[in-house]
Amino acid sequence: MHRKHFLMGLALLVTACTTSPLSSETPTPQASKVILFDLSKAEDAGNADWRIDGAYSNWADSLRSLGYTVRTITSVNSSTLAGASVLVIPEPQNPFALAERDAILSAMNGGMGLFMIADHRISDRNNNGWDSPEVFNGWDGSTPTGVTSTYKWSLDSQYQFKLKFSFASSYSDPVYTATPLNTTHPIIQGSTTTSSDNVTSAGVYVGTSVDVTSGQSLMGANGKTYLAVTTYGSGRVVAWGDSSTFADNTLSTGGTSQYNNWVNLSNANLARNAVKWLAKDL
Template identity: 65%
Template sequence: MKNTLILLSLSLTLAACGQVRQATTPDLQTLAATGEPVVNEVYYDTPGTDSGTFIELKGPAGKSLSGYTLTAYNATGTSYASIALTGSIPASGYYVVGQDSSVPGVTQVNAATDLYNTSSSVRLTRSGTLVDAVAYGSPGTNLGEGSSAPAVSAGSALARTPDGQDTGSNSADFRAATPSAGVSNGGTGTGGGTGGGTGGTPKKVLFDLTKHEDAGNSDWRIDGAYSAYGDALKALGYTVGTLSGSSITSAALSGVKVLVIPEPQNPFSDTERAALTTFVQNGGGLFLIGDHRSSDRDSDGWDSPEVFDGWDGSTPASVSSTLQKSLAVSGTYGLSFSFASSFSDPVYTATPTGGTHPIIAGGSGTADDVTSAGVYVGTSIDLGSATGLMGNAGKTYLAANRVGSGRVAAWGDSSTFEDNTLSDGTTGTYNNWPNLSNANLGRNVVRWLAGDL
């Protein structure tokens, strides 16, 4: 049987009535927390003729799997394969059920692991009780946890990243990865893994807070309106934190892979600009998030387009020479934030403007693609050497560029990635993170900047 996208969703089969009961997410998380194994990786579609497919479990070393069963379901929720597990979890913590003996580190060989290559589910049960569930693609009957994981292309596996992480949502826990039967997918299970699943030292992503990014009615903090953004990056295996203090220095950027600067309110000094330029030239990733003109949240005369581009010669009325250039993005990164935008600009839905780029394609099938994103009154991007990726009405709102050994991306609206949880414990008005492809855009930009796309 040709491997089909199988949503690994281990199902509780009620033998008496022949029905499948779907357990709630809390039930799944409780069982996982008490030492139960989880489905950690599924490789269902090999290039060409199917061979070497596998399902990998992660769990406590030495745990007996007597009474455990893997059941595969098609897109309508009908089971088509059942695998009774034998033996126990090896000392490595990974139990691999392979289609054939060619699978590295295989623990049990069972031809039924040749799964469908279409939207599907796989479930792990213990003596009829549901333990874990994974669904992927767009099955008509989702027997997984939360929203289903993305479908992956032939040659890629669906991998839980970090290993063993179970947030209750397959879309948050799984991503496309190079098949890695019997070894780590990358990550530690606590959000400190390596983005991209490449193993080794975790890649660090910092959100800047040195430029009053939480001023006024903005709350672009990972413990505030950008908390969903920060959590999504942790789920991908990145170490996520805040760059605080009064300035950005080379020392502060040491060990950082990606720096996100969301709608800065204060200008950058010549020294800070030099530190950031060196950071990017040496392989760092920089994500610049702007907003419309007249968005001066702290009443110091600076709004984010001016902070990124440099003093406009008007407001504030007087600026010292060490701050006039501010970040000078046009000369350093080949793009700028348009001074022609205003608060009266309409709400746009930006869409891809042609061509193929990893940020738009997502790298792992349609579930990670960016098809549209909201611009909730922002500013457009003027292109120099950068490439425009998304826009509306002839204006560019997403641009990307390679600078030296590093990468830079710019997006024209800070509200795109906000949720409605604020750092002071109150609830905000807007929850844009789950709208359109906003979340995919936020994730994919960082993944590209980190070199993982």
């Protein structure tokens, strides 16, 4: 054999032998998979800053480090959702129109995952009569006093996904530490090859519980579910009851916030694992 060819073959053999054996066992996210964070429903209203260049910047950066493409959308339609693997909706303050809901459901039928993140009742940050449980579930019949049929059902989570964010929560609810109710689900268990990404607890810093008609309850506290999952069409759904769980201490204005919950408990692992599961990488 020619010496050059021999050395090239030896180099290839060494490379193959030193490749991590985990690479063939663990699904690897691809850069072609797009994670969208919605910013069309005033998710940064008032003292909220649920933006990938703000209080969710650590989350966005950690997803990019896994190989995902992370973007913000400021409108919801078939064009903005095209090709997305996951849509994250963090504490929306404005209702979804029927056309927007239909675009989301259509994308989910095609395989897109949906991460719904709510907060407690009476968390109306832009003073329009809507809070996030109502935006996800649909109009509660009280405030605002009049809603047209275009917005009345909003995302309709309690009927479309059989997951309802409780209307009984309050801004005076205590802080809870949610713990697993199901230890075998991939979001809780994490990768099958390591325990460093599992979820043992997560903070509910005054949030709302989830009523599960169909699906699985994964985490809870005080006898209530705070993390639930289900499927819709070819897509997957995650519902979590608190927006501040994944917040870091940076703001999109350049300032700093009061809390850095990203580093607490298993909050960061929960955020990453939920997206990986929704993207079918876990």
